[in-house]
Amino acid sequence: GAVVSQHPSRVICKSGTSVKIECRSLDFQATTMFWYRQFPKQSLMLMATSNEGSKATYEQGVEKDKFLINHASLTLSTLTVTSAHPEDSSFYICSAKGTSGGDYEQYFGPGTRLTVT
Amino acid sequence: GQNIDQPTEMTATEGAIVQINCTYQTSGFNGLFWYQQHAGEAPTFLSYNVLDGLEEKGRFSSFLSRSKGYSYLLLKELQMKDSASYLCAVTDSNYQLIWGAGTKLIIKP
Numbered sequence: 001g002a003v004v005s006q007h008p009s010r011v012i013c014k015s016g017t018s019v020k021i022e023c024r025s026l027d028f029q030a031t032t033m034f035w036y037r038q039f040p041k042q043s044l045m046l047m048a049t050s051n052e053g054s055k056a057t058y059e060q061g062v063e064k065d066k067f068l069i070n071h072a073s074l075t076l077s078t079l080t081v082t083s084a085h086p087e088d089s090s091f092y093i094c095s096a097k098g099t100s101g102g103d104y105e106q107y108f109g110p111g112t113r114l115t116v117t
Numbered sequence: 118g119q120n121i122d123q124p125t126e127m128t129a130t131e132g133a134i135v136q137i138n139c140t141y142q143t144s145g146f147n148g149l150f151w152y153q154q155h156a157g158e159a160p161t162f163l164s165y166n167v168l169d170g171l172e173e174k175g176r177f178s179s180f181l182s183r184s185k186g187y188s189y190l191l192l193k194e195l196q197m198k199d200s201a202s203y204l205c206a207v208t209d210s211n212y213q214l215i216w217g218a219g220t221k222l223i224i225k226p
Binding site: 031034045049064093101105107108109110 | 161
């Protein structure tokens with residue numbers, strides 16, 4: 001099956017610093033990648049959708065200057081949380097869709113637990 | 118607006134059967150997903166329904182009625198490892214996934 005990896009799995013950073021999270025599709029090409037955030041005991045919240053080679057589409061209420069998304073290739077998307085604050089502490093999950101027209105499933109990465117102190 | 122409803126929490130006994138319901142109102146419909154999510158982990162795919170009817174996959178089955186905007190996930194022969202949250206998600210006319218809040222399933226011995 002399709003595998004998506006995320007790195008790092010856990011990160012602790014100090015308030016005011018920036019953190020980069022990588023999302024890779026290991027055995028397929030992903031034209032579209034999605035970034036989600038999940039707070040404890042809540043459902044997934046879509047932050048943005050990124051297509052390879054173009055700018056990401058952010059959901060309402062998500063600051064694009066704070067959450068920088070780059071989808072430079074068909075197998076890699078990155079999310080950079082700039083000037084992180086404690087309220088940014090959350091579980092960040094990426095998912096990817098394949099290039100096949102009939103590929104309807106999103107394949108999820110294992111997630112990244114971000115703690116901002 | 119778009120809305121997906123599912124119960125917040127359910128409790129069932131090991132070895133029994135449980136049905137988790139999901140109702141949706143979305144702008145268009147291009148399929149319904151069920152995902153399982155254990156605490157602290159990412160969701161894993163369980164099923165996908167785009168046509169009416171029942172899809173069976175081992176101990177798990179998923180049913181869809183598009184006219185009623187309704188789906189259920191049926192789990193048989195429950196095991197302790199089935200304790201998790203179960204997320205219902207619908208793909209709308211723009212092929213965007215709309216997520217339900219999830220149902221926390223607690224399995225008791």
